[in-house]
Amino acid sequence: MTKQAVLIYKTLSLISGCCFFVFIFAAPATAQTRGRLEIVKDSRIDTLIARRYAPRKGGATGNGYSSFGYRVQFFTGSSRRDAFRAQTQFQEQYPDIRTYISYREPNFKVKAGDFRTRLEATKLIQQLRPQFSMLFILSERINTPLNIAPTTND
Template identity: 40%
Template sequence: MVNKGILIGIFFTGIVFSSQAQSGHVEVIKDSLITLLQEFRADNDLNPTASRRIKVGSAVNKTTGKRVKVKGFRVQIFSGPNRNDAYAAQARFKSQYKNIDSYVNYEEPNYRVKVGDFRGRDEANDFMRVLRNQYSNVFVFVEDIWVYE
């Protein structure tokens, strides 16, 4: 036989612990250096996912701008084993979007065509939605991109 007092004590202890767990209080413990790093990146514009919108198709003055390499995003519009198909997809894209750069690279066994130099993921996603009506298998990738400042 189990002592009823012990069972009642265990039951009430369980209620107390579960009510404490559901109190809605969350304690965040982090190193103070994380906050300093976040502030430094914000002050020095080092956040690759920060959204700086540039209108799709807008012209950039490449003669006066400084070309820099940063982490950013590109939209893949083609992936396949046929080189001619890759270059045909690139030519088709260039005829539609004259102000947006396109890149063909080979990663065995496929050729890939990626377009754009987007600093923000949301900007790349917006352009990807536009391209989904024109190309199949469209994806956004994180890459080193070249931009003019």
């Protein structure tokens, strides 16, 4: 083969390759039409979704919803009697705030509140500082407080 024939062969193969790719990618774009999508699923899937988002029964506040938030830990110690004493002391001063006692060997921990923001927990810590010496803010699953009356802009 001569140089001219090789050059013609390369040019034709390049042009035919480009045309091939244009044809492959351009043809489906022009052949698309609007269609209808039909979803076929088991009816039990809807039941599972409804169960997932339904309120749980038996929550500490009775509403059954929970999310992540903050609690203030105000007592840690190995004496059960001291833990209940600290809980009673707290509830006498703040009867509207729920308290929780947990035991993880060897210590009892007493926590208070179901706060959505860290700022709310910090406000409680400032109020508790004179009564309790060891105060911590803990991030954990809380019982979501109910909104008593939704605000409306009338």
